[in-house]
Amino acid sequence: MVRTVIDPVTRAGSGLRVELDVAGGAISEAWVSGTMFRGLEATLKGRDARDAWLLADRICGTCSGVHALASVRAVEASLGVTIPANARLIRNLLGGTLMVRDHVLGFYQTEGPNWVDLKAAAGADANATAQLAKLQSDRAGSTPEAFKAVRDRLAVVTADGAPGAMGRGWWGHPAYRLSPEQNLLLAAHHFEALDWQRNLMRIHALMGGKDPHPQTYLVGGMAVAAPWGGPKGQTGRDHPKVPDRNAPDALSTEGLLLVEGILAATRSFIDQVYLPDVRVLAKVYGDWAAIGAGIGAYLSGGEFPVDTGEGAARFLPAGRLQAGRLLSPQPVDAKAIGETTVHAWYANPNGDAALDGPATGGATPVWPANLSLPLTTLEGAAKYTWIKAPRYDGLPMETGALARVLVATADGRQEIAASLGALLTDLGLTMEHLPGVLGRTLARAVEADVVSHQAATWLADLRTNLAAGDLAIADVTWWDPSSWKAETDGYSLGEGPRGTVGHWVGIRDGLITSYQVVDGSTWNASPRDDSGGRGPIEAALVGVALADPARPLEALRVIHSFAPCGGCASHVFRPTESTR
Amino acid sequence: MREDGVYAAMVRRGMTRRTFLRFSAAMAAALSLPAAYGPRIAKALEAAPRVPVIWIRGQACGGNTEALLRAANPTAANLLLEVLSLDYHEELLAVAGADAASPLAGLASRYPNGYYAVLEGSFPTGAAGAYCLIGGRPAVDVAREVATGALLTLAVGSCAVDGGAPAAPGGITEAGGIGKVLTGGNFIALPGCPANPSNLAAVIVHQLVAKETMPTDLAHRPLAFYGNLIHNQCERRPHFEFGEFALEWGDQGAQRGWCLYKLGCKGPETMANCPDVRYGEKISWNVSSGVGCIGCHSPSFWGAMGPAYRRLPSPLPFLPNLTTDLVGGAMVAGIGGVAVAHGVGMTIRFKRYKAQDRRAKAKAAAEAASATETPPTAEPEAAAGTETAAAGTGER
Numbered sequence: 001m002v003r004t005v006i007d008p009v010t011r012a013g014s015g016l017r018v019e020l021d022v023a024g025g026a027i028s029e030a031w032v033s034g035t036m037f038r039g040l041e042a043t044l045k046g047r048d049a050r051d052a053w054l055l056a057d058r059i060c061g062t063c064s065g066v067h068a069l070a071s072v073r074a075v076e077a078s079l080g081v082t083i084p085a086n087a088r089l090i091r092n093l094l095g096g097t098l099m100v101r102d103h104v105l106g107f108y109q110t111e112g113p114n115w116v117d118l119k120a121a122a123g124a125d126a127n128a129t130a131q132l133a134k135l136q137s138d139r140a141g142s143t144p145e146a147f148k149a150v151r152d153r154l155a156v157v158t159a160d161g162a163p164g165a166m167g168r169g170w171w172g173h174p175a176y177r178l179s180p181e182q183n184l185l186l187a188a189h190h191f192e193a194l195d196w197q198r199n200l201m202r203i204h205a206l207m208g209g210k211d212p213h214p215q216t217y218l219v220g221g222m223a224v225a226a227p228w229g230g231p232k233g234q235t236g237r238d239h240p241k242v243p244d245r246n247a248p249d250a251l252s253t254e255g256l257l258l259v260e261g262i263l264a265a266t267r268s269f270i271d272q273v274y275l276p277d278v279r280v281l282a283k284v285y286g287d288w289a290a291i292g293a294g295i296g297a298y299l300s301g302g303e304f305p306v307d308t309g310e311g312a313a314r315f316l317p318a319g320r321l322q323a324g325r326l327l328s329p330q331p332v333d334a335k336a337i338g339e340t341t342v343h344a345w346y347a348n349p350n351g352d353a354a355l356d357g358p359a360t361g362g363a364t365p366v367w368p369a370n371l372s373l374p375l376t377t378l379e380g381a382a383k384y385t386w387i388k389a390p391r392y393d394g395l396p397m398e399t400g401a402l403a404r405v406l407v408a409t410a411d412g413r414q415e416i417a418a419s420l421g422a423l424l425t426d427l428g429l430t431m432e433h434l435p436g437v438l439g440r441t442l443a444r445a446v447e448a449d450v451v452s453h454q455a456a457t458w459l460a461d462l463r464t465n466l467a468a469g470d471l472a473i474a475d476v477t478w479w480d481p482s483s484w485k486a487e488t489d490g491y492s493l494g495e496g497p498r499g500t501v502g503h504w505v506g507i508r509d510g511l512i513t514s515y516q517v518v519d520g521s522t523w524n525a526s527p528r529d530d531s532g533g534r535g536p537i538e539a540a541l542v543g544v545a546l547a548d549p550a551r552p553l554e555a556l557r558v559i560h561s562f563a564p565c566g567g568c569a570s571h572v573f574r575p576t577e578s579t580r
Numbered sequence: 581m582r583e584d585g586v587y588a589a590m591v592r593r594g595m596t597r598r599t600f601l602r603f604s605a606a607m608a609a610a611l612s613l614p615a616a617y618g619p620r621i622a623k624a625l626e627a628a629p630r631v632p633v634i635w636i637r638g639q640a641c642g643g644n645t646e647a648l649l650r651a652a653n654p655t656a657a658n659l660l661l662e663v664l665s666l667d668y669h670e671e672l673l674a675v676a677g678a679d680a681a682s683p684l685a686g687l688a689s690r691y692p693n694g695y696y697a698v699l700e701g702s703f704p705t706g707a708a709g710a711y712c713l714i715g716g717r718p719a720v721d722v723a724r725e726v727a728t729g730a731l732l733t734l735a736v737g738s739c740a741v742d743g744g745a746p747a748a749p750g751g752i753t754e755a756g757g758i759g760k761v762l763t764g765g766n767f768i769a770l771p772g773c774p775a776n777p778s779n780l781a782a783v784i785v786h787q788l789v790a791k792e793t794m795p796t797d798l799a800h801r802p803l804a805f806y807g808n809l810i811h812n813q814c815e816r817r818p819h820f821e822f823g824e825f826a827l828e829w830g831d832q833g834a835q836r837g838w839c840l841y842k843l844g845c846k847g848p849e850t851m852a853n854c855p856d857v858r859y860g861e862k863i864s865w866n867v868s869s870g871v872g873c874i875g876c877h878s879p880s881f882w883g884a885m886g887p888a889y890r891r892l893p894s895p896l897p898f899l900p901n902l903t904t905d906l907v908g909g910a911m912v913a914g915i916g917g918v919a920v921a922h923g924v925g926m927t928i929r930f931k932r933y934k935a936q937d938r939r940a941k942a943k944a945a946a947e948a949a950s951a952t953e954t955p956p957t958a959e960p961e962a963a964a965g966t967e968t969a970a971a972g973t974g975e976r
């Protein structure tokens with residue numbers, strides 16, 4: 001048995017380390033370790049509850065806005081605030097575009113190098129690649145010249161010993177199976193996706209004022225105001241700004257047109273490039289549907305409310321699927337969520353094995369005296385990560401796109417079922433093939449497809465409201481903290497691109513006294529619990545065959561299929577005065 | 581033309597001479613140079629080799645990497661494929677594990693002609709650095725080593741500059757930025773949460789073209805980006821002068837695009853070029869989208885500039901109502917003075933905040949020393965955080 005260490009696990013946020021025991025050419029045991037801890041919840045303590053979201057959003061700059069939303073929702077829940085319809089639609093647009101962006105860029109940027117051999121792409125025939133592209137769609141720009149340019153560049157940056165981010169890939173690894181032309185096609189689209197996402201995220205700059213970390217979120221709604229007199233009311237808006245057609249007011253007629261244009265461009269890339277590329281990959285790597293299923297239990301907090309008010313239904317529904325019962329969704333009860341620190345670098349006054357609820361736990365970070373730095377191996381270490389282990393009714397749960405798609409399908413959601421059905425039929429797969437590495441990639445494709453369609457509907461609804469004279473964007477009647485209850489608590493459960501996001505907040509006299517976050521990556525990258533049950537990524541790694549253990553490419557495929565984010569995963573709770 | 585140079589790379593990717601010149605002109609604009617500099621930039625780029633870059637992330641949210649991916653002039657694809665040779669970056673490398681980290685060992689021999697370091701995120705010194713490890717080593721050690729040997733170290737984002745969010749009041753990992761964890765070196769600091777993509781791209785290209793560090797202030801911030809108050813460049817400034825303010829989120833003032841001063845805008849005390857370069861290829865910035873500045877380009881802003889929605893306090897303590905009264909009327913003549921006074925107020929407040937922070941830390945250290953069992957987090961730190969926050973509020 002050989003211990004293999006992957007540190008850093010690249011393309012997975014900051015601070016992710018994986019250790020594997022390899023025996024007989026396959027992974028026999030796996031440990032996922034979060035090696036970056038920030039303690040942001042501690043810095044939230046004592047802040048004004050109305051602006052806590054600003055700091056909370058700094059949990060993640062890749063999924064920027066996700067934690068802002070989770071935070072304002074938790075505070076809204078604790079204060080009993082209902083947001084106007086326009087604010088809900090703008091939040092859906094921001095969250096939806098982010099999800100689409102993350103899925104598409106995740107396919108090319110995060111997962112791409114695990115499946116696409118960039119060096120082999122340098123040996124492709126540019127004409128044949130252009131032919132291949134023509135089979136996908138009649139998109140302009142898929143010319144032999146364009147592919148030749150990318151190919152020649154790849155030859156330089158992937159040459160042996162070439163410096164740069166692509167110079168030291170595990171190129172030529174036996175697990176790569178695309179043809180040179182398929183490799184070149186996907187590589188070229190990888191670089192296009194970088195430009196594509198930049199355009200898409202201009203929606204965040206426009207409606208959020210800033211990107212990353214949009215700043216117009218607001219407890220009670222959004223801060224981006226409709227122009228005085230409605231979207232067409234430009235003349236009434238005596239804003240002395242130099243007119244700039246490229247920079248209109250977000251909710252003016254021009255601003256909404258711009259958003260519409262960007263959404264349409266986004267769609268065409270998804271239809272003509274991304275979805276066909278996913279099919280190319282899935283056809284070649286179909287056997288990966290049966291690899292890396294892991295624990296097989298799924299959790300979705302639900303996202304994109306279809307109505308205002310607490311408990312409103314969500315476009316992607318909340319639900320829970322127990323292992324082996326993927327057709328009968330169970331309701332989600334936040335009270336069933338608990339976290340244990342038995343294998344994490346914390347000390348819990350209630351005992352490390354305790355499954356403390358996020359609102360009541362009191363663990364503090366403690367680096368163990370018996371681990372010396374630099375760390376060479378975690379072998380034999382009972383505690384091995386900064387990530388705590390969240391469990392639902394004591395059991396680990398996989399969260400993310402696959403969980404959401406399975407829950408939505410079980411819940412009978414037409415949009416998801418239709419997109420998923422078309423993709424599976426085309427690939428000759430069935431629902432049973434979804435739990436696994438390939439299924440996670442397919443689920444992201446389905447979601448990007450459905451949510452990018454739905455974004456157009458949210459935009460249309462927003463336009464209709466504004467045109468009808470409904471300019472309400474925020475409810476701030478409760479704004480003065482002296483009108484609040486002296487003690488109030490709340491939480492929110494929702495979904496970011498990479499999984500279920502929960503924020504729990506305690507407010508005393510207007511200030512934050514306790515804050516706890518359980519992120520999608522906390523669930524997926526969690527360590528073992530008291531019963532020894534592995535976390536979802538750990539469980540998915542066990543049994544995976546490695547062709548060359550010195551270059552564990554197959555392990556990366558499994559890890560990245562969860563789209564984990566090391567930085568998002570580790571969190572600490574600070575006890576409130578009353579529970580201390 | 582150098583075969584391994586930037587221009588050669590662009591030509592190989594099918595860039596025409598005309599596009600290349602247009603790109604150079606855009607760069608001149610990004611660097612706030614007159615258009616006549618375009619050809620000179622083109623010439624310099626033709627000869628410039630690809631620059632080896634070691635990008636180290638500490639306690640980071642990844643927002644500054646995202647900012648790099650949003651850069652438009654040059655684009656992220658240009659930067660990654662042509663301009664930079666990004667030898668280490670955890671989010672962008674094609675390999676993983678020891679093969680990814682190999683450039684970090686033997687930097688000097690690997691880069692005889694030197695390399696550039698980029699630091700993103702803060703670096704914790706608590707628990708002997710164990711709060712953030714890279715390949716099993718404390719990130720703070722890696723950062724020190726990489727920065728020490730670099731031709732230039734670029735600290736991108738507020739966390740890398742002064743500790744940012746992990747070092748906000750109440751922080752428990754003893755995190756810091758270049759000022760705290762590095763000693764000496766050639767720095768450029770790009771604070772901001774995150775740094776603006778345009779500034780990030782412009783700094784890189786400036787370094788390539790001019791082969792010298794941009795002129796900076798004493799805090800290592802490029803004067804071109806951080807030399808001007810937001811308030812003095814803001815499109816809503818005339819409303820400030822005329823006493824036209826949004827008073828509530830979504831009210832008539834907000835809809836009319838009036839000044840956000842009374843909703844807490846920190847523009848009068850923040851030096852940055854956001855109103856000029858904006859975000860999303862100049863599509864908007866915070867105030868254009870209806871929300872005030874939170875001062876994220878200012879030193880230790882999470883502690884020194886908050887709460888976000890509270891109106892800036894009067895800059896002159898002996899005239900507590902100065903801003904409300906003067907600003908409320910249309911006394912244009914006196915207003916310039918108010919803006920200047922706000923600059924002074926910012927400095928005073930930052931100093932006061934630093935002093936509080938020091939006192940709180942000293943107290944925490946004393947208490948920690950007296951406690952018998954000491955987990956690295958320590959309750960006293962939390963108490964200290966509360967005290968700082970409370971003191972900060974009291975001041976307003």
Ligand code: SF4
Nearest residue numbers: 814817839840845847
């Ligand atoms: S206070 Fe803010 S919104 Fe008002 S003019 Fe100054 S920078 Fe602009």
